[in-house]
Amino acid sequence: METRVRFAPSPTGALHIGGGHTALFNWLWARRTGGKFVLRIEDTDRERSTQEYEETIMSGMRWLGLDWDEGPDLGGPYGPYRQSSRLDLYWENAEKLAAEGHAYKDGNAVIFKVLPNVELSFDDVVYGRIETKSDGLRDRESGDLKDIVLLKGDGMPTYNYAVVVDDHFMKITHVIRGEDHISNTPKQLLIYKALGWEPPLFAHLPMILGKDKKKLSKRHGATSVYEFRDMGYMPDSVFNFLANLGWSAGEDKEIFDREEAAELFELSRVTRKPAVFDPDKLNFINQEHLKRLDPTTRLGLIKPFWKEAGLPVEEYDDAYLAEALTLMGGRGQTAKELAAFSDYYVSFEPVKERWKPEGVSPVGVTEELRPKLKDFFSVLLAEPHWAAEALETRARAWVEEKGVKMKDYAMTLRYALTGMKVSPGIFEVATLLGRDEVKRRLEFYDLV
Numbered sequence: 001m002e003t004r005v006r007f008a009p010s011p012t013g014a015l016h017i018g019g020g021h022t023a024l025f026n027w028l029w030a031r032r033t034g035g036k037f038v039l040r041i042e043d044t045d046r047e048r049s050t051q052e053y054e055e056t057i058m059s060g061m062r063w064l065g066l067d068w069d070e071g072p073d074l075g076g077p078y079g080p081y082r083q084s085s086r087l088d089l090y091w092e093n094a095e096k097l098a099a100e101g102h103a104y105k106d107g108n109a110v111i112f113k114v115l116p117n118v119e120l121s122f123d124d125v126v127y128g129r130i131e132t133k134s135d136g137l138r139d140r141e142s143g144d145l146k147d148i149v150l151l152k153g154d155g156m157p158t159y160n161y162a163v164v165v166d167d168h169f170m171k172i173t174h175v176i177r178g179e180d181h182i183s184n185t186p187k188q189l190l191i192y193k194a195l196g197w198e199p200p201l202f203a204h205l206p207m208i209l210g211k212d213k214k215k216l217s218k219r220h221g222a223t224s225v226y227e228f229r230d231m232g233y234m235p236d237s238v239f240n241f242l243a244n245l246g247w248s249a250g251e252d253k254e255i256f257d258r259e260e261a262a263e264l265f266e267l268s269r270v271t272r273k274p275a276v277f278d279p280d281k282l283n284f285i286n287q288e289h290l291k292r293l294d295p296t297t298r299l300g301l302i303k304p305f306w307k308e309a310g311l312p313v314e315e316y317d318d319a320y321l322a323e324a325l326t327l328m329g330g331r332g333q334t335a336k337e338l339a340a341f342s343d344y345y346v347s348f349e350p351v352k353e354r355w356k357p358e359g360v361s362p363v364g365v366t367e368e369l370r371p372k373l374k375d376f377f378s379v380l381l382a383e384p385h386w387a388a389e390a391l392e393t394r395a396r397a398w399v400e401e402k403g404v405k406m407k408d409y410a411m412t413l414r415y416a417l418t419g420m421k422v423s424p425g426i427f428e429v430a431t432l433l434g435r436d437e438v439k440r441r442l443e444f445y446d447l448v
């Protein structure tokens with residue numbers, strides 16, 4: 001039998017980390033088993049549901065690379081895929097339940113009658129055997145069994161009812177969702193039983209906690225998928241990071257792409273232990289993915305952040321900019337950080353702001369040192385072969401002859417060209433910037 005899973009967001013907010021995580025695990029299971037991934041929009045809360053949120057959720061999923069096979073935009077054999085367009089189905093089945101004595105009417109509302117002693121245990125793919133009976137659905141205060149509203153007075157179905165009707169008619173085989181829904185499962189099983197339908201398998205996913213072990217919320221910083229994009233995280237990294245929450249691709253396999261994950265994924269290996277959202281881990285994973293990008297893709301990723309910082313990116317050709325980023329090696333944990341670390345290739349302005357040689361901080365140029373620096377830089381600028389190795393050889397010869405330390409001179413060159421304490425090999429940076437630009441920067445600082 002073909003695996004059919006679904007992600008069923010309510011369009012009442014952006015795609016958050018928790019939702020993205022659920023969508024991703026459904027996607028992984030569909031791709032792993034060669035089944036279908038269905039997107040169903042649970043928009044029965046008419047007040048809070050909006051078309052805009054629906055679109056944000058979909059574009060957030062697309063950004064993460066979670067493509068679906070059936071959904072409100074694509075259609076499919078078991079549509080419609082928005083609950084608000086499936087009302088007839090909910091009404092028909094509520095009528096059926098009422099006719100068979102499982103439910104009663106209260107005005108326009110239809111309410112499911114919960115009887116005592118109904119066996120509702122189930123084997124959760126992740127959490128194992130969960131023993132429950134309908135008696136677990138008693139009101140804490142009165143001790144009475146609490147009936148379940150199926151249709152509200154306005155004709156809208158409740159979540160616990162609509163989800164059963166939809167999962168049944170959409171032929172869902174595995175319900176993969178957050179563990180906060182474990183407590184809803186017995187109610188849903190009761191409705192399956194009354195309708196005489198075979199329930200799907202349930203696989204609940206562990207909760208995601210902040211580093212303080214509290215449920216992930218706004219207090220922990222960014223929580224919507226788009227905030228991560230805007231901070232310069234790549235979709236590949238966010239995907240990789242989310243997949244590692246509650247699942248592991250293997251002992252030494254922390255970094256992987258979608259295809260690898262889809263090959264290795266096992267629903268039964270998802271852990272019950274709450275997963276901790278660790279921003280340092282995300283940074284690490286992002287840096288690993290950033291390192292692996294080919295130069296062109298990398299440039300495409302960094303450019304918008306240079307532009308955002310007001311740098312004149314258009315004045316340079318792509319080959320030069322891509323080479324600059326290649327020179328940056330594995331530096332920078334996010335695109336934004338890499339863009340900031342490499343701004344001096346695109347403009348001298350930020351360098352001027354960062355480094356003022358008049359002061360002592362971080363490296364000052366004393367009037368005693370200035371003539372020596374001028375001599376050193378003039379020799380470098382006179383090097384006929386403008387290449388890192390030749391420049392370095394020339395610099396070494398000069399410092400040896402003068403009996404001074406290379407570090408002091410190279411450091412000043414680094415500050416004058418980059419305004420930073422750390423950078424790639426400074427002769428390589430100088431080579432790429434070109435003789436004219438190096439000269440211009442040194443002249444500005446009165447160092448030639």
Ligand code: GLU
Pocket residue numbers: 008009010042163176177181
């Ligand atoms: N609309 C529900 C939610 O977003 C779906 C839960 C489910 O997957 O059953 O929580």
